[in-house]
Structures are given as C-alpha cells and as structure tokens.
Amino acid sequence: MARKRKGRDISGWLVVDKPAGLTSTAVVNKVRWAMDAKKAGHAGTLDPEATGVLAVALGEATKTVPYITDALKAYVFTVTLGAATNTDDAEGEVIKTSDARPGDAEIKEALHQFVGDIMQVPPQFSAVKIDGERAYKRARDGEEMELAARPLFVESLVMLDRPDVDHVTLEMVCGKGGYVRSIARDLGEALGCFGHVRELRRVWSGPFEAEKGLSLEQIDEMAKTPDLDAYLLPLEVGLDDLPELRCTPEGAVRLGNGNPGMVFASDVEYGDEAWASFEGRPVAVGIYKSGELHPSRVFNLPD
Template structure:
C-alpha cells in the first residue's frame, strides 16, 4: 500500500522572485517546506545564477503547469562580448576571445536573424537528455556532444542598453524551451566577436510577473506561520491562455468523474481545448465537442457544498 504523502492540501500558485545562487529545485523544496504543502512543482527551470519569475504550483495547480510552461516568457539579459565560455555563461571557463567589438547598429542588425521561428542548439551544459543522461553531466566529464537543434519561437529580441563596449543588454520574448545562453553564444558568433550571458533575469512568464514575486527572505521569515497563503494566486491563473466554458450544476460531478458533460460555450469550435468553470472555479480541462466537454484533467478543489 502506497504511503500517504504528508502536508496540507493547499492549491494555487506562489510566484517567487528567484535570487541568484539557488537552483529551481531548491526553491520548490523551500516553498513546500515553508507552506507545509503536500505537493509542489515549478513551471520552467531557471539557471542557478539567473533571477526572476519562478512560478511554483501547489496541489491541484500542478495540473496546470504545462499551460504555463507553454506560455510566452520574457527575459532581460546582458551579453559579455569578446569571450566564449564552455557553459555559455559567466560560470564557465573562457574558451575563446576576440578583440572585435561590434557597434550598436551592427548588433541591432544581427538581432533580426534570431526573431521568429528559429533553430537553436542547446548549450553543452544543459538539461537536455542524451542517451538517458543529462547533457551537463556528460559535459562535466569533458565529453563534447553533438546536440540536435531545436525549434524556438522568438516573439521579440531588442537592444535596450550598451553599458560599455564589452557588454550589451537585450530583452527577449520567446516560447517554450528557449535557451538565452544559446542566443548569446550564437549572437557572438554572428558578430564575429564571441559572447556569453553575464546576467539573466526572467521578468514575466505567462500571467506571472517578477515585480509581484515573493522574495526568499519573505518565505523564510513567514515559513510555517500560514502567512504565505496570502500570496497565493488561484490555480485558474494557469489556465489563462485557454478559453473558458461554464459548467452546469448537473455537469460538475460528471466532469469530475472523467465523463463528458454539457457546458455553456461561445465561439468555440469542435475539437478546441478549453477549461470548464463552476462559479468561477476550475472543474476540468478537456476537449469541446458539440456542446459537450470531454475532460482530460479534473480538479478536486471545488467542495460539493459549493455546487449545491
């Protein structure tokens, strides 16, 4: 018999403004401990030295993680020109240098090739799996891999500042699976001067903004007191990019049991993915077919007393 997981049945999102020097997993573990949560996970890893939005899903909100992972995200980052490193960031060893320093106009012109649908090769030090093993583990052993390029949608890539000849600050909005370190590396190559990421901050991810994030200091100070519950964002925030349909009272139990049920919808087409709500709370995610929702994920946060 499986052992019952300890902790509170608490559901929602806690947006953390991640500091440099901590892994994403360490933040998740800290939040789970501080809030005594039974279940927690994050929507999109940040490198240890990166800062900014790390959205932590608790309880039933973990079922909405894929929709935040797939959402657009924005980053502000500084590229160190003139140096390439083996990790494509400031934590690695310098493996190539150049005295060339492109002008602002040359940088702006080069950025165009990294906008739209692009193919991007992940860094050698990344979490991509090669023969069942993470690439960064192989890289640490000195193994050089031929990583396959992956498709990435880049909505926008802007030149925002040039603090000095050696550095340029950029802002990027992109889709799922983007490596900012790869952008810095490939931009340096395109400019003929090499480059790596010096600083990186995720400013927003889907509906979540860094400016609304809770600090690690606040988490530590309010741990185990219940005060952090005030910062929770409803799990429905993770469904923002899906169309909402309204659930009839008689349909709630059917959907929660995994059965198709009638819903009230407008401007939806046969086969569209959507989420059903009752009194504003999520009941299920599923596929809309001719007035019926066929659920693929169901939520248990709605009490039966709230349906009667």
C-alpha cells in the first residue's frame, strides 16, 4: 500500500522573491513546509545565483504549471564585458579575455540580432540532457559537449544602463526555454569582446511579479499561520492566458468525472483551449468543441 502524503489539501499560487544562493527546489521545499502542503512545484527554474519571481504552485495548481512555463517572462541582467567563463556567469572560471570595449551604439545595434525567433545553444553548465545525463554533470567532469541549438522567441532585448565601460545592464522579454547566460555569451562573441552574466533577476513571469513576491524571511515569520495563507493566489491565476467558460450544472458534473461537458461559449472558436468554471470555481481545462469542453486536466478541489 502506498504511503499517504502528509500535509494539507491546499491549492493555489504563492509568489516568492527568490534570493541569490538557493536552488529553486530549495525554495519550493521551504514553501511546502511553511504552508504544510501535500504537493508543491514551481513554474520555471531560476539559477541558484539568480533572484526574482519564483511562482510556487500548491496542490491542484500544479496542473496549471505548463501555462506559466509557456508564458512570457522578463529578466533584467548585467553583463560583464571583456571575459568569457566556462559557466557563462560569474561563478565560473575565466576562459577567454579581451581588452576591447564596445560603445553604447555598438551594443544597441548588436542586440537586434537576438530579437524575434532565434536559435540558441544552451550553456555547457545547464540542465539539458545528453544521452540521459544532465549537461552540467558532464561539464563538471571537464567534458566539452556539442549542444544542439534550440528555438527561442525573444519579444524584446533593450539596453537599460551602462554603469561603466566593463558592464551593461539589459532587459529581455522572452518565451520558455531561454538561457540569459547564453544571450550574454553570444552578445560578447558578436561584439568581439566576450561576456558573461554578473547579475540576473527575473522581474515577472506571466501574471506574477517579483515586487509582489514574499521574501523567505517573511515566509519564515508567517509559516504555518493564517497570515501566510492570506497571500495564496487562486489556482485560476495560472490560467490567465486562457479564456474562461461557464459550465452548466450537468456540465460541471461531467467535466469533474473527466467527460466532455456543456459550457456557455462566447468568443471562443472550435478547437480553442479554454478553462471552465462553475459557481466561481475552476473545474477543468480542455478543448472547446461544439458547445462542450473536452477536458485535458480536471481540478479536484476540496469543498
């Protein structure tokens, strides 16, 4: 018999402003403990030294994680010019240097090639799998790998500041699967001066904003109290990019059992993905077809 998982049946989103020096998994474990939740996960890994928004899904909200992972995200980061590292950030060993320092106009011009649908090679130290093994594990053993380029959509990449001749601060808005460290590396190569990320902060991810996130100190202070529960956002926040449909009482029952259910449609078309609610509660996500929602994910929320 499987062991019953301990904790509360609590569902929703808690937004954390992650500090530097912790893995995303460590933050999720802290939130799960503080909320005394049975189940938790996050929507998009941040590197240990990165800061900013880490949206933690609890309970049934974990079923909406893919929609936040697919959403646009914004990063503000500072690139150190004149040096490349083996990790593409300040934690690694310097492997190339240059005395060249591009001007502001040259940097702004170079940014254009990283906007739109681009192909990006992940860093050697990344979680990409090579023959079933994480790339960073092989990189730690000194192995150099030929990682395949991956598609990335970059909505915008702009220069915010030039603190000094050795550094430039940028803001990037992009889709899923992007590596800011790769942008810094490739920008340095394009400018002929090399580069790596010195600081990185994710300022927003889909509907979640870092400035509205809780610090770990705040979470510790309010752990396992109603005060922390008050910061829990509803599950449906994770479905912000999908249209909402209202379902009939009979439709709600059918959808709850994993079957197509009748919904009241307005501006959705046949084949559109949407989510259905009944009396203000999310019921399911699915595909709209001829007056019914065909569910792909069903939410089993406690009364």
